[in-house]
Amino acid sequence: MALRNILTQGEEQLLKRSRKVEKFDARLHMLLDDMRETLEHSGGVGLAAPQVGVLRRVVVLLDVNKEPEEMVELVNPEVIEQRGAERRVEGCLSVPGVYGYVTRPTWAKIRAQDRNGNWFEREGEGMVAQCFCHETEHLDGHLFTEKVEEYVDVDDVQDGAGDGE
Template sequence: MALRNIVTKENDILYKKCRTVEKFDERLWTLLDDMKETLYKAQGYGLAAPQVGILRRIAVIDVGEGLIELINPEILDPEGEQRDVEGCLSCPDVWGYVKRPYSCTLRAQDRNGNYYEKRLEGIFCRCACHETDHLDGKLFIDLVDEFVEPEE
């Protein structure tokens, strides 16, 4: 495993739509392992492939329930609403309130290409939506309805 550099909002790659993953091989597994290590080192909740310079539909999330790998994720059946402060590893020291669904169904593939579905709520749903936005070239700062000062 290796740490990857996290690109920041000034990098054009963050504004491009990612391509679907079609090959589930050792190269993908290495990327997933590197993203996991990078996420934990950065102390974030989620990390999407474009944040490490790769235009593929891949993300990793850990909101305290263990790491989940998302390959070709889709957000289905969003319900309710939550408004809370978000940040992003690609937007250091920027925080703001964003509205997201309270719950959703996540449909994705694992590292071997097997599909799975998981019903998500709260912070887990928020994080999955945030990371999926990255895969579509969207940053949370475009959704913020009120920016807040970072805590010291």
């Protein structure tokens, strides 16, 4: 496993649409392993492949609603259902030090494949639902800053409130 560099706002690759994963091979497994290690090292809660310069539909995220927290791998993910709305402070590893209010669903269901190509569905509430939406938007070349309703000062962000990613 290896730490990958996280691209930051201004990098062209962050604005491109990622391609569907077709091969579930050792190369994909290495990408997933590297992304897991990179996310753990970063202190964030989600990471999409374009953020490490790979234009593939791959995401890793922490399910913070599980005890202990669980690392989730999503290949070719799609948000298939969502309910509710909540305005939460969000941040992004690719936009360091920037936080803002974004309205996201309070509950979401995602459909994805695992590292071996098996399809599954997973539900999430609160920050996990927020993360499902945030990360899948990265796969389509979007940053959370496009949805920010109001920016907040980094000093005003309290204990994890800005860990939208």
